[in-house]
Amino acid sequence: MRCPSCQALDSRVIESRANDDQYTVRRRRECIACQRRFTTYERVELVPLMVVKKDRTREEFDREKIRRGIARACEKRPISFMQIEELVDEIERELRADFEREVPSSEIGINVMQRLRIFDGVAYVRFASVYREFRDVETFAKEILQLLHQENPNEDQ
Numbered sequence: 001m002r003c004p005s006c007q008a009l010d011s012r013v014i015e016s017r018a019n020d021d022q023y024t025v026r027r028r029r030e031c032i033a034c035q036r037r038f039t040t041y042e043r044v045e046l047v048p049l050m051v052v053k054k055d056r057t058r059e060e061f062d063r064e065k066i067r068r069g070i071a072r073a074c075e076k077r078p079i080s081f082m083q084i085e086e087l088v089d090e091i092e093r094e095l096r097a098d099f100e101r102e103v104p105s106s107e108i109g110i111n112v113m114q115r116l117r118i119f120d121g122v123a124y125v126r127f128a129s130v131y132r133e134f135r136d137v138e139t140f141a142k143e144i145l146q147l148l149h150q151e152n153p154n155e156d157q
């Protein structure tokens with residue numbers, strides 16, 4: 001970081017403060033050569049996460065797309081807008097942590113399903129049916145039965 005007065009390269013940081021958005025840091029610096037003080041801003045670069053689709057084409061990770069899919073599955077369920085937002089936040093955080101640059105679309109679907117399964121049984125079944133496109137009816141039926149069984153564990157005793 002060059003001093004704006006004397007162009008010297010060495011400066012020391014006097015103060016660091018994270019901005020409200022948590023992605024920018026403001027630093028007060030003092031030039032070692034001329035003691036002039038100046039301010040710098042550092043911004044975290046968000047690397048785009050690419051989604052690899054079944055046909056091997058890629059598109060940029062679209063958080064809004066996931067939010068829409070979940071919102072559709074949660075329609076008329078006792079789930080608030082904020083809960084859906086938090087769910088999408090968690091999913092995005094986890095995907096960015098596990099996959100640095102590229103994530104297969106199948107992994108996103110599995111991640112969403114695993115969370116919805118714990119979150120709301122009905123939303124889970126709805127999402128799974130859309131996601132799996134009813135290609136695997138047997139597994140799907142088994143999953144629904146399992147789910148019903150979990151909700152009413154004493155029913156068939």
Ligand SMILES: [Zn+2]
Binds near residue numbers: 003004005032
């Ligand atoms: Zn200087």
